[in-house]
Amino acid sequence: MAGLADVNSINALIVGANRGIGFGFVQKLLQDDRIDYPEGGTATHRLFAAHREPVTPELSQLAAQYPDRLILVPMDVTDEDAIAAGIQQIRESVNQLHLVIYCVGLLHNEEIQPEKGLQQITTEPLLRYFQVNSIGAILLAKHLLPLLKHSEPSVFASISAKVGSIGDNQLGGWYGYRASKAALNMFMKNAAIEYSRKSPKTIVALLHPGTTDTRLSQPFQRNVPPEKLFSVDRTVSQLLAVINSLQIENSGQFFSWDGSELPW
Template sequence: MSKRNVCVFGATGGIGAALVAALAERDEVACIHAGGRRLPEAGAKVRPFAFDLLDESSIVEAAAGMAEAPPDLIVVATGALAFKDGSGPEKSYRGIDAARMSEMMAVNAIGPALVAKHVLPLLPRDRRAVFAILSARVGSIADNRLGGWHSYRASKAALNMLIRNFAIELRRTHPQTIVVALHPGTVDTPLSRAFQRNLPEGQLTASHEAATNLLGVINGLTPADTGAFLAWDGQRIPF
């Protein structure tokens, strides 16, 4: 098996760090480009870089740094659930605030779109490649039964649409590339900690287990899956 180069954006977050750790243990992985807002720790296979989702120039610089070892697997494991001021998602339309909604859109949709803009050209055209972004089941319009969480749901729904767009566009030039949105489940990370109360027993997943689940789904993908929204167990989620 030929060696693979991979990239993880969001490598200092709970899931991102677990993905880097899991990938570093795999013999087929030669190089891991690991990026975060703070510089990730370097390792035998890990090439750290710093980036800011809200600073396109930092993403341009990150992509340029991968040119010598371009990845054939890119995972964007970034995102925000709570607002910068510490408040949680809005429970009612009465809580919608333009500035905070813009903040959520910037982090959960626009930032990942800028990452795609600059790293999709790095993917090979002559063999299988994967571009995966972590989304959330609550971003599914068809699966929405409870309402609320307006900015978060809307930002993830926008992200899902972008994923479908990228898949359609890449199919023309990169027929073996797979572009997907992945729902990791409810993972025990700082992002979800304030929302873990009242979860049914067994629903909370450790970050290392979530990483293993996600990599299992990624490894089983075929070009027929491009444009899909998949859960941690491989089940399709309606958009």
């Protein structure tokens, strides 16, 4: 069965492109040999970078460097109207996408820290975890269907986390983050089943990136062995290798950065 690696011309959408792994995907895909110009100078490959406002200077600089290839799309994944508006902006430029990667994730911020025990659980942080880590992805799946439903293979991948695996959980803690990633896994498993009927050439997959040296993981890197702490560039390269290896029979599955399948 054909996968994304068999498509010569791709349009891609990276959601969460401002920084971290999402920004790394934008950088890497701009270097992809398949993103090129044919004779005549018209871009046949488009890369859409969905971001929260304000856009970071680094992403703005890339957009200025690649004005005909990289298109910035403002998108707040906690607002369905904003998601719909962003998808409409994309549809004004292209009629199909081949690769979508949901890279948005919340583990901590100024107001939220992962819970170590039951007494630290409160309602508002839990709701925020689910809004960002789970609900945004499934709303994206809802609005993206027309752009992924076409005759060529396509992939819709979401960055999940091994700590969202119920079967692998031996330590407990991090209630909101773990549960929201487990919810993401179930949402996208459901979406894979529905897409198999409505967009049968779309592969819906969940990916564990490993511990990556980003702002999300920085407070929790102390006990990570150096060989297990990946640079953003390494993580992106590893995940793209997994994405390019996916076949339609892999839709609805959960993979680690090395291509091994993870338990639910």
